[in-house]
Amino acid sequence: xxxxxxxxxxxxxxxxxxxxxxxxxxxxxxxxxxxxxxxxxxxxxxxxxxxxxxxxxxxxxxxxxxxxxxxxxxxxxxxxxxxxxxxxxxxxxxxxxxxxxxxxx
Amino acid sequence: xxxxxxxxxxxxxxxxxxxxxxxxxxxxxxxxxxxxxxxxxxxxxxxxxxxxxxxxxxxxxxxxxxxxxxxxxxxxxxxxxxxxxxxxxxxxxxxxxxxxxxxxxxxxxxxxxxxxxxxxxxxxxxxxxxxxxxxxxxxxxxxxxxxxxxxxxxxxxxxxxxxxxxxxxxxxxxxxxxxxxxxxxxxxxxxxxxxxxxxxxxxxxxxxxxxxxxxxxxxxxxxxxxxxxxxxxxxxxxxxxxxxxxxxxxxxxxxxxxxxxxxxxxxxxxxxxxxxxxxxxxxxxxxxxxxxxxxxxxxxx
Numbered sequence: 001x002x003x004x005x006x007x008x009x010x011x012x013x014x015x016x017x018x019x020x021x022x023x024x025x026x027x028x029x030x031x032x033x034x035x036x037x038x039x040x041x042x043x044x045x046x047x048x049x050x051x052x053x054x055x056x057x058x059x060x061x062x063x064x065x066x067x068x069x070x071x072x073x074x075x076x077x078x079x080x081x082x083x084x085x086x087x088x089x090x091x092x093x094x095x096x097x098x099x100x101x102x103x104x105x
Numbered sequence: 106x107x108x109x110x111x112x113x114x115x116x117x118x119x120x121x122x123x124x125x126x127x128x129x130x131x132x133x134x135x136x137x138x139x140x141x142x143x144x145x146x147x148x149x150x151x152x153x154x155x156x157x158x159x160x161x162x163x164x165x166x167x168x169x170x171x172x173x174x175x176x177x178x179x180x181x182x183x184x185x186x187x188x189x190x191x192x193x194x195x196x197x198x199x200x201x202x203x204x205x206x207x208x209x210x211x212x213x214x215x216x217x218x219x220x221x222x223x224x225x226x227x228x229x230x231x232x233x234x235x236x237x238x239x240x241x242x243x244x245x246x247x248x249x250x251x252x253x254x255x256x257x258x259x260x261x262x263x264x265x266x267x268x269x270x271x272x273x274x275x276x277x278x279x280x281x282x283x284x285x286x287x288x289x290x291x292x293x294x295x296x297x298x299x300x301x302x303x304x305x306x307x308x309x310x311x312x313x314x315x316x317x318x319x320x321x322x323x324x325x326x327x328x329x330x331x332x333x334x335x336x337x338x339x340x341x342x343x344x345x346x347x348x349x350x351x352x353x354x355x356x357x358x359x360x361x362x363x364x365x366x367x368x369x370x371x372x373x374x375x376x377x378x379x380x381x382x383x384x385x386x387x388x389x390x391x392x393x394x395x396x397x398x399x400x401x402x403x404x405x406x
Contacts (some may be wrong), residue, residue, distance in 0.1 A: 001153045022140040025120065026157045034140050034158055036330075051155045082155050089325040 002053040006063050008044040008045050012074025014042075021099045024092045031089060033096040038076030040071040041073070050081035066093045113330035115279055116254040121163050122181035124214050127201040128252070128336055129176060136165040137202075138195055146189050159190040164199045169210070170337045175203050178214035181257040184216030188263060189224040190349040195229020200238035203247050211242055211249045213270065214308040218285070219366015232262035239269045240346065248272070248343040251281045252332055254325070254392035258310065269395040271344045273321040274335045275312035277391065281321065284311045299390045305385065314388060316362070317398060319373060324391045328391045375401070 020036040029086070031050075038045050045061050065074070084092070116124060126134050140158035148228050149156045161183035177199050179186040188196070195211070203211045220228040239249050251267040251274070253259045258280030259267045267273050267281060275281060284292075286300035286309075300306065308314060315321040324338070325331040344350070368374040375383035379401045381398055389397055 001155065020139075020141045022122075022158060025180055026155050027182045030182070032140075032157060036141060049155060078158070078159055080155050 002048075002050050002056070003058055003085040004048040004050065004056050006046040006048070006060060007040075007065040007089055008072060009042070010064055011044055011073050012071040013044075013075075014041050015071055015074045015097075016101060017074070018100055021096060022070040023096045023099055026030040026080045026082050028082050029084055029088065031079055033092050034078040035096045036076045036078075038074055041074045044077065045076045046077040046079070046094060048079045048081060050079070050083070052081070052083040058086055059089075062089050063091070066090065066097075070094070070097045072097065094098035111326055111328040111331075113328040114274060115327050116157070116329050116332050117256055117327050119329060120182075121178040121216065123164070123213065124254075124329065124332075125163055125167075125178040125212075128212065128214065128333045129169055130171065131172070133168040134165055134176070136198070138164065138227075144191055144376055145194075146191050148189060148227060152223055156222065157373055160189060160195065161186060162192045162195050164195045166206075166208075169212070169333075169340055172209035172340055173206070174208045174212055174340065175199050175206070176208045176212040177213065177387070179216045179255075181216035181255045184223075186215075186220035186255070186263075186268060187219060188217060188228055188232050188235070188258050189216075189221040190227040190231050193228065193235055194277050197231070197238045198232045200235070200242050200249070203242045205246060206243055206263065207245070209238065209247075210211060210336075211247065212252060213239075213249065213266070214252045214338055215259040215263055215267055216253075216255025216257045217259055217261070217263045218257055219263050230264070232266065236267050236269055239266060243269075243271060243346045246343055248339065250274065250336055252336060253281050253312075253321070254327060254332060255279065257286075258282075268320060271316070271342070273326055274323050274332060274339070275315055275321040275326050276327040276332075277307075277312045277394075278327050279312050280307065280310035281312075281315050286310070305370070308356065308387060313394060314371045317380075317401065318365075319357070326391050326393060337340065337403075352404050 017037040023034040023036045161180045164177045207339035248271040251270040254276040288299045290300040316324045365374045
């Protein structure tokens with residue numbers, strides 16, 4: 001297992017404060033993403049627990065791309081990963097953001 | 106390929122959270138110990154394995170047909186819905202809550218291979234605690250219903266838990282038992298049982314056989330509305346948990362063993378139960394199937 005923490009700065013926002021959501025399931029090649037309102041209004045904190053070690057750079061790239069596409073400042077992301085591919089991770093992050101912002105406050 | 110027409114979204118394909126939300130009255134579900142609480146498995150962490158924020162089970166309160174109920178839903182895709190220490194404690198805690206709150210029913214949406222082997226004795230103890238809690242809730246006159254419609258079915262110790270409940274609702278696609286086909290083949294050999302024979306596996310463990318044997322109450326189509334409606338009808342209907350009721354059940358089991366124990370295949374059992382042309386049963390949709398077996402000798406106590 002590898003524990004990675006990213007602070008995503010230079011991302012638009014702030015995201016609205018909504019009730020937390022979780023999407024996805026921890027399984028082989030899959031992951032769960034928990035989205036909550038975070039402590040820093042100007043950036044997004046992402047904490048990753050992954051069973052695939054040594055892929056920190058790729059996580060950083062996928063998260064930077066996600067933060068460039070979505071106004072995630074002010075959010076906190078927590079991920080439990082069962083070795084999902086970058087494409088699956090990107091889709092889950094997008095799904096998590098959509099579900100979070102689709103919720104009523 | 107076109108499947109059978111369903112009255113709504115598939116139960117089997119839905120996530121644990123979606124299932125529970127769809128069974129309960131819309132918007133009524135309130136989760137207890139949700140993912141933000143991060144009550145995760147210490148055993149998986151010690152083994153350096155990934156954890157899930159809810160340890161693979163969603164528990165909470167809600168309404169069904171306007172009546173207060175408690176509900177739990179296992180996520181089969183996380184470690185096969187297997188019961189670890191935290192997962193089991195959430196189930197047991199929910200059942201104990203029922204003793205204090207006295208809801209109209211407790212719904213257990215089971216999708217599980219049984220004990221989580223990674224947690225060894227802690228998982229086994231957890232399942233036995235769930236069994237004890239189910240019986241305590243039933244003894245208090247509160248019905249506990251098992252809904253079995255997921256891809257994993259309901260096996261191992263949780264198969265026993267399902268049969269400790271007041272009622273079991275199953276889809277044809279669901280399976281229920283103690284040891285599953287792969288376990289039997291691995292321990293007794295392929296001559297005993299060929300787990301790759303899917304038609305035989307579903308004849309033996311599937312919903313139709315379980316209902317005909319008297320172990321499940323209703324055969325449902327694989328849809329969320331069908332499970333919701335069937336559960337709604339059973340809320341508030343407790344089976345007596347008395348010595349007389351248990352003795353009657355024991356006598357029924359002995360009679361069933363004498364009648365059907367010699368069957369080499371589910372087809373033989375269906376024939377012995379008085380079903381005409383049992384070969385056609387696996388192909389029938391639930392309504393047609395129910396009509397076809399209506400004349401069969403009920404194997405129910």
